[in-house]
Amino acid sequence: MKNSSGDEAVGGAVTLGLLAAWALHDLEELATVPGWWRRNLPALRERYPGMPEAVWRRAGSVNGREFAVAVGAMAAVVASASVAGRLTGGRSATYQTALHAFGLHGLVHLAQAGLVRGYTPGVATSPLIVVPFTLWARHRLRRAGVLRATRPRDLAVGLGFAGAATVGAHAVARRLTKA
Known part of the structure; x- marks a missing residue:
C-alpha cells in the first residue's frame, strides 16, 4: 500500500509495535528489578x-x-512516541528517536550483563525482542522511504532521550510514591 507521497505506507505494526515491544520488555523488568x-x-x-x-x-x-510507577510514567512517553509515529506514517522525529533509544537501551542491557558477568533485569528480552524489533522497524521505515539518515549524532540524541525519559519517569515516581 502506498501513501499520498508515493512511499510505501508504514503500518501500526511498526509504529504502535514499539509500544507493544516495550511493554513485553518492561514486564521482565517489573518482575525482576526490585x-x-x-x-x-x-x-x-x-x-x-x-x-x-x-x-x-x-x-x-x-x-x-x-x-512500577516509573514504568507507568515511561509507558506514557513510549505511547506518545508510538502514536506520533502512527499519525505520521513513521516520519515523526519523536517516534524515530524513541525507536533508536529503545534499541540502544537493549544494547545497554547486554553491556550491563557483560559487566556484571550474569543476569541483569532486561537482558533476557533485549536480544529476543528489543534489538530484533528495532532492526525490523528500522528496515521497514527505510523500505518505506521515511527513515531519517542515522548519524552518530542521532544515536547520541536517542541515548539522551532514553536517559532523560528514565530520569523523568523516576522523578515522577519518587514524587508520587512519597505523597
Missing part, C-alpha cells in the same frame, strides 16, 4: 568500589511500588 537489586547490591558495591556512594544508595532505595 528483587535483583536486593540480592545483588552488596556484591556490586564490592566489585565496583569506585562508584559514588550516592549511586548505590539510590539504587538500593527504589522499591517495587516506585519502580
